[in-house]
Amino acid sequence: MENERYMTFMGNGPRKIVHWEHWSCPDAETYLSGIDYYAHPRLCRERLKELYPQLNLPVPKTDAPKLRPEEQEDKGHGRWGDSNRDHWQQDEASSRFSDISDMLKFSPLEQGDFTGWHVVEDRDYSSEEVIFNSYRKLYPAEWGDKAPQGSSASAGFYNTMFMWPMLVFGYQNFMLMCLEPEFERIMEEFAEINRRVFRAFARLPVNFVICHDDIVLSNGPVVSPEWMKKFIFPRYEEYWDMLKSAGKEVIFMVDGCVDAFVDDVMACGARGIISEPFTDYKAIARKYENCFIAGEGDNRVMYRNNPCEIRRMVEDMVETGRMSAGYMMCIGNHIPFNVPPQAVKTYLDLSAELAFR
Numbered sequence: 001m002e003n004e005r006y007m008t009f010m011g012n013g014p015r016k017i018v019h020w021e022h023w024s025c026p027d028a029e030t031y032l033s034g035i036d037y038y039a040h041p042r043l044c045r046e047r048l049k050e051l052y053p054q055l056n057l058p059v060p061k062t063d064a065p066k067l068r069p070e071e072q073e074d075k076g077h078g079r080w081g082d083s084n085r086d087h088w089q090q091d092e093a094s095s096r097f098s099d100i101s102d103m104l105k106f107s108p109l110e111q112g113d114f115t116g117w118h119v120v121e122d123r124d125y126s127s128e129e130v131i132f133n134s135y136r137k138l139y140p141a142e143w144g145d146k147a148p149q150g151s152s153a154s155a156g157f158y159n160t161m162f163m164w165p166m167l168v169f170g171y172q173n174f175m176l177m178c179l180e181p182e183f184e185r186i187m188e189e190f191a192e193i194n195r196r197v198f199r200a201f202a203r204l205p206v207n208f209v210i211c212h213d214d215i216v217l218s219n220g221p222v223v224s225p226e227w228m229k230k231f232i233f234p235r236y237e238e239y240w241d242m243l244k245s246a247g248k249e250v251i252f253m254v255d256g257c258v259d260a261f262v263d264d265v266m267a268c269g270a271r272g273i274i275s276e277p278f279t280d281y282k283a284i285a286r287k288y289e290n291c292f293i294a295g296e297g298d299n300r301v302m303y304r305n306n307p308c309e310i311r312r313m314v315e316d317m318v319e320t321g322r323m324s325a326g327y328m329m330c331i332g333n334h335i336p337f338n339v340p341p342q343a344v345k346t347y348l349d350l351s352a353e354l355a356f357r
Contacts, residue, residue: 001053005152009208009249009271011290011326017318017355019054020274020294022334024081031341032348037082038066052348054329069337081337090170092118103169104182108189119167120158125193132200143205146247154208154251155201161235162213162222164190178223187231198239202246208271209243209250211236216256218278225260233264240269251292255333259283266291276332285323295332296320297347302331305343314350322357329355 004014026037033047042063049057069079077085097103112126124130135155139147147153159167165186166174177183201209215232216222240250249271257278258265265273272292273284281296301313321327329351335344 001056002152003150005056006150006207008326008328009152009251009292011271011292011324013325013327013357015357017321017327017329017351017357019056019351020328020330021055022331023055023057025335025337025339025341025344026082027337028335028339028341028344032345038068041066054348054352079337087118088170089118089167090172093168093170093173097169097173100173100176103173103177104180104186106168106186108164108168108186108193114168117168120163125196128196128199131196132203135200135204139205145203145205147205147207151207153206154210155204155206156210156212156253157197157201158212159194160211160213160239161190161194161232162215164193166214178227184231191235194235194239198242202242202248207248209248210253210274211240211250211270212253214255215261216254216258218256218276220257221260225264228261228264233268236265236268236270244269262287272326274328274330274332279332281320281327282323285320285327290325292326292328293320293324294328294330297329297331299331299333299335299339302335302339302343302347305340305346307346310343310346311350311354314347314354318355321355325357 001018004016004018005020007013008018029037029044029048032051033044035044035047037044040063042060045057045059048055049059066082069082069084072084074084077088079085093103097106113124115122115124123134138155139153143153165178165183169177198209213232214222215228221228243250250269251272251274252265252270253274254265255276258273258275259280262273262279262284266288272288272294273279274292274294276295277298277300279295281293284291284293296317297313301309317329321329331347
């Protein structure tokens with residue numbers, strides 16, 4: 001399985017198309033395994049790995065029971081997987097800054113340590129060494145400074161560039177600020193933080209770096225191509241060149257419809273893209289021979305739980321998989337907690353039957 005994922009990332013996937021699923025559906029785990037996810041999370045996952053190894057899900061260290069969502073304190077911010085959210089970025093920003101003018105005075109470099117900020121990448125960025133040490137402990141010591149050949153070992157970074165201001169200030173505030181002259185300094189400071197990050201990543205024993213930035217919505221770009229070409233794409237090219245010079249490949253992860261920016265992302269050095277079903281994957285497969293692509297599956301089809309419709313979706317995905325040896329089966333807009341478990345089983349079983357190049 002490990003080598004098959006590596007080969008697919010590199011555009012030379014096996015005849016059997018492998019999976020990369022965004023997974024947070026506890027009820028499906030219970031349904032598929034026959035073991036209550038909340039009562040026995042470890043036993044449930046162990047059984048699930050036996051039945052559906054293609055999901056590549058981690059196994060908890062203990063079998064300690066989990067609180068069910070209805071038993072947890074609901075703070076009104078929605079649910080994710082097996083728990084309720086306890087914050088929104090917009091609320092976090094409002095508690096830290098008095099107004100937009102206050103935000104425009106903020107110095108990311110002066111702050112340095114974003115531990116506890118709820119910016120997804122909550123950690124200390126005060127130096128490259130601090131960043132490197134925080135990541136290096138995630139990989140076996142015996143690997144030294146290089147991952148095993150053929151391993152899909154990876155590092156991931158959620159705030160590749162675009163997400164930094166969105167998460168620190170909140171989406172609405174970001175939209176209000178992004179054209180202000182003072183905002184250029186803020187973006188340059190975030191860029192300097194990320195130079196430290198990617199210099200550290202270049203030293204890690206990994207073969208791939210998964211760079212996430214939600215630069216688009218379901219109907220296309222958030223901001224203008226001109227803004228992106230000034231603030232974002234030059235940074236991607238700079239950072240990804242560091243990684244490629246160190247022998248690592250870049251996988252770009254993005255929500256929404258990335259059609260407008262596919263060429264820019266690929267020109268910056270990405271090996272491929274994992275996105276959502278709003279993106280035209282067949283167009284990417286035709287233009288970029290055997291590049292990595294994933295995310296064509298649609299949870300809106302899963303919600304309707306119609307076996308015939310799910311079969312048509314899987315068949316359409318397999319058609320793209322036969323166009324690209326870098327294709328992975330993936331429900332791009334996630335398999336969240338409220339997808340019917342029966343639909344998940346139908347999708348996985350049909351993929352096992354049909355997903356061959």
